[in-house]
Amino acid sequence: MGLETSPQTPAPVRQIASAISGWVDRLGAVWVEGQVAQVNRRPGVGTVFMTLRDTVADISVTLTCQRTLFDSLNPPLVEGASVVVHAKPSYYANRGTMSLFAREIRMVGLGELLARLEQRRQLLAAEGLFDPARKRDLPFLPERVGLVTAPNSAAERDVLENARRRWPAVTFEVVHAAMQGTRCAGEVMEALERLERNAAVDVIVVARGGGSIEDLLPFSDEGLVRVVHRLATPVVSAIGHEQDSPLLDLVADVRASTPTDAAKIVVPDVAEELAGVTWARDRLRTLAAQLVEREQHRLDMLRSRPALADPRSLVDDRLDELDRLRERARRSLGHRLDRAADEIDHVRSRARALSPLQTLRRGYAVLQRDDGHVVTSITEVERGAAVSIRVADGRIDATTTTDSSPDSSPDEEQP
Numbered sequence: 238m239g240l241e242t243s244p245q246t247p248a249p250v251r252q253i254a255s256a257i258s259g260w261v262d263r264l265g266a267v268w269v270e271g272q273v274a275q276v277n278r279r280p281g282v283g284t285v286f287m288t289l290r291d292t293v294a295d296i297s298v299t300l301t302c303q304r305t306l307f308d309s310l311n312p313p314l315v316e317g318a319s320v321v322v323h324a325k326p327s328y329y330a331n332r333g334t335m336s337l338f339a340r341e342i343r344m345v346g347l348g349e350l351l352a353r354l355e356q357r358r359q360l361l362a363a364e365g366l367f368d369p370a371r372k373r374d375l376p377f378l379p380e381r382v383g384l385v386t387a388p389n390s391a392a393e394r395d396v397l398e399n400a401r402r403r404w405p406a407v408t409f410e411v412v413h414a415a416m417q418g419t420r421c422a423g424e425v426m427e428a429l430e431r432l433e434r435n436a437a438v439d440v441i442v443v444a445r446g447g448g449s450i451e452d453l454l455p456f457s458d459e460g461l462v463r464v465v466h467r468l469a470t471p472v473v474s475a476i477g478h479e480q481d482s483p484l485l486d487l488v489a490d491v492r493a494s495t496p497t498d499a500a501k502i503v504v505p506d507v508a509e510e511l512a513g514v515t516w517a518r519d520r521l522r523t524l525a526a527q528l529v530e531r532e533q534h535r536l537d538m539l540r541s542r543p544a545l546a547d548p549r550s551l552v553d554d555r556l557d558e559l560d561r562l563r564e565r566a567r568r569s570l571g572h573r574l575d576r577a578a579d580e581i582d583h584v585r586s587r588a589r590a591l592s593p594l595q596t597l598r599r600g601y602a603v604l605q606r607d608d609g610h611v612v613t614s615i616t617e618v619e620r621g622a623a624v625s626i627r628v629a630d631g632r633i634d635a636t637t638t639t640d641s642s643p644d645s646s647p648d649e650e651q652p
Contacts, residue, residue, distance in 0.1 A: 254330035261328040299336035315355045367487040373471045379439035383432035387416040392444040392496040399500035416445040421455035426464045444475040444496040456483035475499035603627040
């Protein structure tokens, strides 16, 4: 039953919003088919918010469900999946928006396929096949590049032409394989293993142009992913366009957005490298010239010093110094010799003054018995004893005849 309104009796916004809510509520639960365009899982919130888009028209509606329902889906629900939803429409009068509250979600067709691919991706990732730590660096300048692609394809032409344009000397080992269909995964695996056995191949490129998800499905084959993981040769994945992301992109060492991009990745640009070499050479020349100039300036400064300007001046100065030192040494030695000679004379004079012979020369004599004993007392000789008298210039043999009393003075003593 409709609302009766007129310009004179208009209905307020709240009434219209309440009426719309009632009409939507009377619609009841419905089955809706669409594609999940966006998934928003807010932390701490028990409701998952999604956007359900029509597969043909540019129309979308908000879709919500309980987190428990979302987490129970197997395979997991991912963006881009096609689904059939049993939902109850609801109109929120306060915000003027409508949404579908999902009670059951079923993936169908492509959506189920994407979900299964996501499940496979999670399993392989858990095994470590996509670990960034195992990614290998590409060689800077490969001598031979292996290429796996379809025969006479645009991808083959793009890779070869762009790579040779960038580096004309590069060579390719091209192995053709089916790039779609049931034979694709097997033939690509066989081509990869063949190139792996070729020791001359430094890097392998797997290239294919764009296509639907179904066309690119072989490049998410688990067997192919495991073969690429086992290869020792680095692999570049160039499958489809930027928005395409098969599992081969995740296991490959490098992902190229397009086959043309792969050609830019595997070989450097000869023009850029030549420009870099020219710049480096000019830089080295400049640095070498600056170094030579700086060292030449230092050499000129050294050569301008007096010692290097006339090296003989150092020798002349040292010769004069040597002459002075020699003359000083002579004078010092002469003075020391003179002082030593004077000191010897003084010592000799003192020695002579203390010599017994010098005492004898002053008139003294030494009396000795015939046994050589020096007589120092009259009691040591008897009358008539033979004695020897030592004087300054010789000896006198004598015989004692008398002696003087000890009380006599020395001048009265007679021999």
